[in-house]
Amino acid sequence: MATDQDATCKRLKRIEGQVRGIVRMIEEDRYCIDVLQQLQAVQAALARVEDAVLKDHTATCVESAIASGDAGEQRRKFNELVDLFARTKR
Amino acid sequence: MATDQDATCKRLKRIEGQVRGIVRMIEEDRYCIDVLQQLQAVQAALARVEDAVLKDHTATCVESAIASGDAGEQRRKFNELVDLFARTKR
Amino acid sequence: MATDQDATCKRLKRIEGQVRGIVRMIEEDRYCIDVLQQLQAVQAALARVEDAVLKDHTATCVESAIASGDAGEQRRKFNELVDLFARTKR
Amino acid sequence: MATDQDATCKRLKRIEGQVRGIVRMIEEDRYCIDVLQQLQAVQAALARVEDAVLKDHTATCVESAIASGDAGEQRRKFNELVDLFARTKR
Numbered sequence: 250m251a252t253d254q255d256a257t258c259k260r261l262k263r264i265e266g267q268v269r270g271i272v273r274m275i276e277e278d279r280y281c282i283d284v285l286q287q288l289q290a291v292q293a294a295l296a297r298v299e300d301a302v303l304k305d306h307t308a309t310c311v312e313s314a315i316a317s318g319d320a321g322e323q324r325r326k327f328n329e330l331v332d333l334f335a336r337t338k339r
Numbered sequence: 340m341a342t343d344q345d346a347t348c349k350r351l352k353r354i355e356g357q358v359r360g361i362v363r364m365i366e367e368d369r370y371c372i373d374v375l376q377q378l379q380a381v382q383a384a385l386a387r388v389e390d391a392v393l394k395d396h397t398a399t400c401v402e403s404a405i406a407s408g409d410a411g412e413q414r415r416k417f418n419e420l421v422d423l424f425a426r427t428k429r
Numbered sequence: 430m431a432t433d434q435d436a437t438c439k440r441l442k443r444i445e446g447q448v449r450g451i452v453r454m455i456e457e458d459r460y461c462i463d464v465l466q467q468l469q470a471v472q473a474a475l476a477r478v479e480d481a482v483l484k485d486h487t488a489t490c491v492e493s494a495i496a497s498g499d500a501g502e503q504r505r506k507f508n509e510l511v512d513l514f515a516r517t518k519r
Numbered sequence: 520m521a522t523d524q525d526a527t528c529k530r531l532k533r534i535e536g537q538v539r540g541i542v543r544m545i546e547e548d549r550y551c552i553d554v555l556q557q558l559q560a561v562q563a564a565l566a567r568v569e570d571a572v573l574k575d576h577t578a579t580c581v582e583s584a585i586a587s588g589d590a591g592e593q594r595r596k597f598n599e600l601v602d603l604f605a606r607t608k609r
Contacts, residue, residue: 285576336559366438506597
């Protein structure tokens with residue numbers, strides 16, 4: 250688990266660097282389309298981080314809700330996922 | 340539940356009609372941008388159907404997995420949701 | 430061009446059939462996750478139709494706006510694309 | 520124009536801070552769903568930056584392609600937009 254979190258933090262730090270790079274592109278008056286492509290690259294990278302965090306969530310929090318046998322806790326976990334899902338689509 | 344399914348079927352039949360309308364627009368050589376806007380309207384309508392089906396799913400299949408106390412079944416339900424979620428994003 | 434339009438109409442008729450198939454799935458009480466996957470398949474097919482219509486639009490309407498040398502007409506065409514783009518993202 | 524670019528840079532610096540905040544959340548072992556919600560907030564903020572850059576692009580680069588009366592240049596600008604559009608959708 251800790252290794253996964255390390256990998257996720259590393260990815261996010263790379264994304265932070267990419268965002269800083271876009272600020273520089275705008276300050277240097279780089280071509281808008283190149284800026285827009287970089288923005289798309291950052292969004293794709295963030296989507297991969299989302300996937301990783303969701304996978305962690307399933308392997309840990311969701312698993313422990315299943316193991317607990319606590320129906321209320323399980324229902325909460327399902328609802329959180331469905332809400333997240335509804336927000337992501339738009 | 341049956342009422343929800345009726346409502347969903349009615350919505351899908353309306354969407355079917357919208358798709359048929361787009362075929363007609365193309366045959367009548369209507370302006371591309373109008374066609375594209377109609378395509379967007381159909382996709383928005385499909386997204387609302389997805390929300391409704393997902394809500395049904397939570398209220399029925401997910402609830403019965405929780406009630407069953409069957410950990411394997413609950414795990415399957417979570418994984419299905421997470422897979423669906425991953426596919427929707429792209 | 431006419432061939433492209435024929436191909437697009439054929440795809441849309443296939444999509445119409447897919448939507449009708451989903452109505453049947455719901456009436457037959459098929460598993461929600463299977464229904465959701467079919468809804469995703471229809472949305473992917475619609476996205477491909479959008480791509481095709483957009484490509485037609487560029488090859489015809491946009492080209493004729495460029496050929497016309499009419500700045501107002503060109504501006505209109507750009508704005509329509511940008512508006513469409515803004516709506517698609519959400 | 521310069522004002523618009525300043526505003527966009529300011530937004531991107533705020534986004535950079537948000538990404539750094541998510542790294543901290545993960546290091547502090549915060550709840551996955553809260554992390555996922557923050558990731559969604561960052562993506563929504565990036566989408567707003569995209570809109571702003573695209574608007575700038577239309578007001579400047581696209582306008583000067585229209586003013587130039589250069590058909591090749593106009594075609595290039597249209598194609599760039601359509602390509603960007605195609606990539607955004609998926």
